[in-house]
Amino acid sequence: GSVIGILGGGQLGRMLATAGAELGFDIHVYDPAPDSPAGRIAARAYCAPWDDAGAVGSFAAKCDAVTYEFENVPLAAVETAASAAPLRPGTRSLALTQDRVTEKTFIREAGAGTADFAAVASLDELKAALQTICAPAILKTRRFGYDGKGQAVIRSEADLDAAWDAVGGQPSILEAMVNFTRELSVVAGRGLDGTMAVYPLGENRHAGGILRETIAPAVVDAATQAEAERIARALGEGMDHVGVFAVELFDLGGGKLLVNEIAPRVHNTGHWTMDACACGQFEQHMRAVAGWPLGRPSAHSQAVMTNLIGHDVDAWETLAGESDARLHLYGKRETRDGRKMGHVTRLGPPVKPVA
Ligand code: ATP
Numbered sequence: 001g002s003v004i005g006i007l008g009g010g011q012l013g014r015m016l017a018t019a020g021a022e023l024g025f026d027i028h029v030y031d032p033a034p035d036s037p038a039g040r041i042a043a044r045a046y047c048a049p050w051d052d053a054g055a056v057g058s059f060a061a062k063c064d065a066v067t068y069e070f071e072n073v074p075l076a077a078v079e080t081a082a083s084a085a086p087l088r089p090g091t092r093s094l095a096l097t098q099d100r101v102t103e104k105t106f107i108r109e110a111g112a113g114t115a116d117f118a119a120v121a122s123l124d125e126l127k128a129a130l131q132t133i134c135a136p137a138i139l140k141t142r143r144f145g146y147d148g149k150g151q152a153v154i155r156s157e158a159d160l161d162a163a164w165d166a167v168g169g170q171p172s173i174l175e176a177m178v179n180f181t182r183e184l185s186v187v188a189g190r191g192l193d194g195t196m197a198v199y200p201l202g203e204n205r206h207a208g209g210i211l212r213e214t215i216a217p218a219v220v221d222a223a224t225q226a227e228a229e230r231i232a233r234a235l236g237e238g239m240d241h242v243g244v245f246a247v248e249l250f251d252l253g254g255g256k257l258l259v260n261e262i263a264p265r266v267h268n269t270g271h272w273t274m275d276a277c278a279c280g281q282f283e284q285h286m287r288a289v290a291g292w293p294l295g296r297p298s299a300h301s302q303a304v305m306t307n308l309i310g311h312d313v314d315a316w317e318t319l320a321g322e323s324d325a326r327l328h329l330y331g332k333r334e335t336r337d338g339r340k341m342g343h344v345t346r347l348g349p350p351v352k353p354v355a
């Protein structure tokens with residue numbers, strides 16, 4: 001059997017490993033933390049720092065293909081892996097999405113809209129940028145942010161100093177606050193031959209910068225669905241991506257969408273697909289990484305996916321007893337506030353198949 005390596009051992013790696021095992025692959029996982037959620041269920045787990053090039057190289061040398069479960073894996077580690085085994089997606093997808101300024105510049109060049117933005121490297125530059133971007137605005141670190149961490153809202157000039165402190169004085173991006181009607185996302189898979197499989201849109205609800213709920217397939221008009229697909233195809237091709245990726249969208253109404261960010265990987269807003277689509281995002285990603293044909297992305301049921309964040313997970317026993325709920329627990333050893341511990345997908349009525 002083929003060996004597929006996953007860089008990163010969190011919940012995304014774990015669900016990828018499970019899907020990969022169902023397709024018959026041996027899954028090897030690399031993560032600096034011992035006992036990671038994915039490492040514990042892998043055929044083989046490697047535990048060494050990201051900057052241990054020898055360890056990354058010998059991990060990748062055992063693999064027929066290597067992928068990554070999140071975009072903050074250091075580029076150097078990914079490049080080391082890529083020199084020992086086919087890396088899917090390639091380093092281009094990572095390089096374009098690790099930095100919010102590079103990412104938004106790429107999105108615009110690919111023909112999709114974003115919020116107005118400016119790169120800022122000092123408090124003076126931030127003050128100057130607020131003159132053109134205008135309040136309300138959001139300041140975000142260029143790199144390493146997730147779940148709304150490393151962000152501050154600026155409502156007026158009085159917030160500038162506190163916002164600069166909140167990002168720790170790191171190189172940042174100032175973005176205009178978008179007045180959206182709702183948040184949507186489109187998840188898509190792209191095969192080795194460039195074929196794409198685009199999932200139905202999901203509608204996402206966030207609280208405190210963290211995804212709480214995805215309702216899917218979202219109720220959208222034909223123009224919005226078509227525009228989301230156009231954007232997904234343009235970005236997937238522009239990244240020359242192989243595997244699953246997700247595009248977070250702000251719905252402005254009337255078929256107008258802005259891109260918030262791209263995740264070059266399976267995504268929390270695509271978790272519903274594993275229970276409600278013919279081929280879920282985790283299987284889809286492993287198919288693409290292995291060079292297999294893609295599976296059908298169509299939904300067979302309505303779904304509401306709810307994240308279990310922090311102590312939400314304490315209700316797992318009740319959830320396990322709900323007949324139409326599909327419960328997924330990530331096996332994290334410690335429950336912490338704000339930490340994604342699992343999710344539950346409640347299936348609704350069947351969706352009429354599209355021709
Ligand atoms: P993750 O990667 O976990 O999705 P993140 O830390 O990269 O999160 P963003 O997705 O950029 O953060 O922002 C988190 C949420 O904050 C968004 O889903 C949206 O609700 C809100 N938000 C971010 N940027 C803007 C913006 N320019 N205008 C309005 N709301 C925004």
Ligand code: MG
Pocket residue numbers: 145146147261
């Ligand atoms: Mg993000």
Ligand code: MG
Pocket residue numbers: 248260261
């Ligand atoms: Mg986001």
